[in-house]
Amino acid sequence: MTTIPAAAFGPEAKSVDVPVLDSYLHHIEQGTGSPIVFLHGSPTSSYLYRHVFKLLEGRGRLLAPDLIGFGDSGRPDIAYELADHERYLDAWFEALDLRDVTLVLQDYGAAFGISWAARHPERVRAVLLAEPVIRDIESSALPEAFVGAQKLIRTPGDGEKFVVEDNGFLTQVLPGAFLQPLAAEDLAVYLAPFPTPESRGHLIRFPRNLPIDGVPASSVQFLARGEEWLKTSADVPKTLLTYEPGFLLTPTIEAWIRENVANIEVHAGGAAVHFVQEEEPQKLADAVVELLARAQEAGR
Template sequence: MSTSTVQHTQEESFGPDVKRHDVPVLDSHLHTVEHGTGDPVVFLHGNPTSSYLWRNIFRDLTGRGRLLAPDLIGYGRSGKPDIDYTLDNQQRYVDAWFDALDLRNVTLVLQDYGAAFGLNWASRHPDRVKAVAFFEPVIRSVDSAALPAEFIATRARLRQVGVGERFVLEENRFMTELFPWFFLKPLGADALKEYQSAFPAPDSRKAVLAGPRNLPVDGEPATSVVFLELAMEWLGSSPTPKLLLTFNPGFLMTDALVRWSRETIRNLEIVEAGEGIHFVQEERPEAIARLVGDWLDRVWAVEGL
């Protein structure tokens, strides 16, 4: 398949008649895929992916509102400013994107750091949130004992100054070695190429390195724990309908975090969605689209939304 054919296939992968545009935010822009009209349904990805991760689910949910999938700052086709990619800094761009589009009555569909940013935004804008679905989220600190030892060792190396820069920025081994490890079956060559193409040079990979460094494990880094705690009160008190999809074996959503979610989060429905590790939009897109779509139909009807 030629490069031009691959590019055309990727452009069409969200379905017909999608719009692509760059939304100016702060000193940069967030590239956004959009389709439809009505109340917005916002899809937020995490590290090291892009809106492309949502393509199959986005397509299957067409017709349920104004679907929007941005590339977060530092990822995909969005800007890659020379900033410190702390969670607080990245949140500033997410907030600016929501405000630039004046999004209200929002349904959030979240994964990985997309959940951290989406829930943080929701907790500070409860009057603009309609419903929230999330899976494999960065939602609170994870116990290292519940994660693969190989990942814990790699994360420790990436957090070392100099070592992480060489592994991620200079040698691009996060995208060529670590990212492909997170799939039950090998990711297709075209999809892997699409994700890797977003980070062509060392200075374009700063957000990728920040991902494992910001991930809270055993309470560290404390700054990430504090950031995630900002959404805890809202999760526990808000009547907003919430859906958590779990996967087997999963990765971040450990058994302990599932129990915590069941005991802590108000108006939460938990549904098992099949086999998958972490980037489950690639592994179980049909199941996710069906479960999220059915849930939205039910909660919107019940809540009169």
Template sequence: MATVNVIDSHITYAESGEGGLPVVFLHGNPTSSHLWRNVTPHIAGQARALAPDLIGMGASGKPDIDYGFADQARYLDAWFEALELRDVVLVGHDWGGALALDWAARHPARVRGIALLETMLKPLSSEEMPPPARARFEAFRTPGVGERLVLEENVFIETAFKGGVLTPLGEEDVEPYRAPYPTPRSRRPLLAWPRMMPIDGEPADVVARITDYDSWLADSADVPKLLLTFDSSPTLLIGEDMIAWSRENIAALEVEHCGPAGHHAPEDQPDAIGRAIARWLNAHGLTSNGAGREQGRARVAQESQSA
């Protein structure tokens, strides 16, 4: 693991492989870069894989901030700048997918491709959420109840890798997820995330960001996109209706089914996910140092001249 200073704190990240465009893997709640440990080896031989711990999560710093979406995006922006990442492929799960899309919409000239799984593709209504997830999020968003469940009882960590996967994780794999959150105060980021879930128009700032990246998804026909789908779990965010919406509203989209999994799909299907991403990268020339990189540099130069 490597560490880089950002703003008033630091972000820790895993890095492997070399050559080709950087492929940035962004995790969600309540995970960390540990989520990708069995996925990145599938591309490490042909690309540079980078997996940061989001601010307040994993081994990254825990500054005294609210951990709102804008906070997370600001620290992630600083990480991209600190590493001077100009041409990138993004892979995002859960809130990591939302942050990836938000970054892509704000830095379109620097994105060569984006792969998504089990993430927020559009603002939701209550009826669109799976019933188990809806009940959990209502509890987390209830003042007092959410604090008790997440901060005091650490319910996110203690249940995510039993109910959010088809095959429960052993203690050896759960411990790296649990270790960063020994106290109620350290768990504040875990509670902030469910309270940002874009449901029924709230919170307005997150809905606005998602609406903006939905416009980018529809208009960016020059950027290849991959949506990985799964089945057999009631906790999945992306079901048949969302897949249909994606096909109609996301430009240059490919959809690949990766088998049965829970919401934390990289724990259930790391090999299928890794192979699917590797195939997609190769199909679009995104692991070479040639056309993909040169095309990206040309687009950056063109946008700089237009600015």
């Protein structure tokens, strides 16, 4: 069932299903030229980037995939751990033979995009980070309500009831992460792929894998694999956008990025919580244009 309307991205946008491994990844595509890949996180889809696509028309080959098990991508019988998402996304990059790639990364999209960049440095042109999952997060900097929801979700049995049976993550946590309420018709697009408890079983994996106060250690280790590339890739221009009030980009993580990530520029992205593509699409698009100009000036 198709849930994501390609027309929302622009009149020239199209839906594409790419066979990968034992399933397929769906993406929205528009334009030609050097690829700009937009990666989403939990619990959304490529639909997050529809406004940004319209603002970047003519700037390159715009591609926004749905992670495996999300949006209109396939639902193989896998564990949906971070390494699983990495495998399917790797296969998508390979199937399309994407090179000279600018990565626009939010939430878990940053975890997977940086992992891919670190393992394919010769294929990366530039990187933009917005509300990224990139480091271990200190709970003291997170909203108390979210920390409470995380404890509930990580409790065996209670977490399954909240996320899978009662659909609380999609109907309570997601809508609560906006300064202004998300339009009902847009929320409906995010809810559409997950109408039943059976369809929501894997949604619990992303919140349970979010690294908070060092737990789970496997997620901290997954993210640490990209640190060396972030520190040494001085030839790759990078941008970090900060938001007010923001959410996952805590002061500690922002400080680490400023001090450690090579060739990074930090700019204010505007007023948003976490799903910044919905709340500040113009400033995100402007930051992409500026980043592309930096890459061109650097001869990339």
